[in-house]
Amino acid sequence: MQLIEKLSVLADAAKYDVSCASSGAPKRSSKGKSGLGATDGMGICHSFTPDGRCVALLKILLTNFCLYDCQYCVNRRSSDVPRARFTPEEVVELTLDFYRRNCISGLFLSSGIIRSADYTMEQLNRVAKLLREEHEFRGYIHLKTIPDADPLLIAEAGRYADRLSVNIELPTEASLVRLAPEKQVVTIRQAMGHIHQGETEASAEQRAPRFAPAGQSTQMIVGADSTDDSTILHTAQSLYGSYRLRRVYYSAFSPIPHSPSTVPFEAPPLLREHRLYQADFLMRGYGFKATELLSAPGNLALDIDPKLAWALANRDQFPVDLNRAEAALIARVPGIGVLSAKRLVDLRRQKRIRFDDLTRLRCALEKAKPFVITQDYRPRLAGQESHTLRQHLRDTPAQLALW
């Protein structure tokens, strides 16, 4: 098979993994050196596809031959898809060519499981080693970690890669047993533990060799099973806590060709995925706990964002006086972000905050209005019932289903 044909098959096979970050790597430069590539901690999105997703890395599988039969996966062994396999050298060649063209900032390499977990992991490591050692490639490398692989192989991967990831895929053990019979929660968590341990050891000693400096991430598929958002968010929270993951990605289940009857034929609304990302962001950046965002089993509201939902459920905390409140509480006001909260606190050292200042900071005024007090403004709507406010503030029109 020609290289271009392999590329079309193996990029198609890899796209259901939504991670695309190229950020968090240490500063590296090739200026005045042989070799190629640089990183500066900031990610770069080199393109966007019409699905709105960014293209930062060459995201491909080494092969989409796979022994496993995960029901949600297009590459499961019973799937009737074209199969292909790159040689490590071909992946290296593609990465360097796209990198020189400034199409990508690095490589995100994953693979179907062939022969054994160890063999597959060795193949992934080989590509990374070729890039780093033979070609002195200093761009970003993200390697998928095969859960059952030998810890020594995971340690080797950590020396070459900026980021490692193990996908948990399904948020509960019951779903994993039903839909991904060859995968086990225990080994997935063990692999995350090995990566976390590697990171901890590397950061404890100044001269220790680098280990995945951009940390680890994982992905959960949303809507392939009946798990609710509450379970998903609590699982995410526990993963952030136990393994200090940098990111949990949520991937709305995408219908796949010749879909088995164990998974749905329709995609869940993309809005659900969006709300999960918003809630996740509130947990990572704003100090919200999963129980604050969803106190009971169920899903996040689709018509309002999770921060507004929290504010409407906690009216006793509002309105917040922007001239007195702490930055952390200001950041909890719907329509005001962490950055604006900090800027308001900076600004009030110079002057009293007035309503116009919110306009200039480009806060979402409609959302913020019922929840804030400024020197010249008190909300007229403060006494309104939450459900009336919700009617007023909901995102309209509702997102149309894809057709």
Next chain:
Amino acid sequence: MVTMRFDGSFEAWRGCARSLLQQGIAPHEVNWAAGTEPAGLFDSQVTADLGEQAKPIRIARPLLDELQIASRFRIENRWSLLYRVLWRVAQGDPSARLVGDVDGSELHGRIKAVRREAHHLHAFLRFTPLATDTAPSHVAWFEPAHDVLPWAAGHFADRMGGNSWLIATPDDGVCWDGAQMHYSRPCPTEWRQLAQRATDPGGELWKTYYESTFNPARLNQGVMETNLPVRFWKNLPEGMLIPQLMSRARAGAQRDGQAERVAGKAGKRIGRTPGQTMDN
């Protein structure tokens, strides 16, 4: 009204602004004429070096950096706001620099737009490899919305290592010979021709990748156009694919995520017992 005539560079503006501050000339009394812009009909001319003997004025480095970045924002009369902010801070009103202030808000809006455009340059510029052995080995044509090229081009010296490259724009150009940066404004004709006439037989691989990594079941034109503004499409190799991919996805040709090109190929199920099929 006084008119300050200077060459349009930040350094020259800084010299002018310093002498105006020393003479206590307020922003509303100044008319800035950069390069060949005509002065107002009844304006008097002031030269920059009147205030040599006056007391020195100290301006914090971070403010100077902010003003310099904001000066890259293309807008008529770009220098007036900068002097107004400088004047107010020098008069003891530091809020002129803050985002919450009327002038500060405008200043930071310009800074944000300039930074964003530098990021666009780093992201959406595409190098074409040249087949010749002579430098530069990679060329690119880019049309930035603000004057970011000399400031933002250093990024590519870090990335490209020993490879030589050239970036040409409608206004200026920069060339890295593998060891040193050469900047030229206006852009030399031969640079422009090199960048615009480069042919690229190896470009098909990237377009194939782009097509395959797109998930037609998740079409989302709005998000895409926010992140990849339409003005960049014409200089991107994948740009011409975008409308095609969108209309094919919208026409319902794809109800699942698979790329059409892949759907057209014969599939292969794998037997239950792991075997030789794995290692074709």
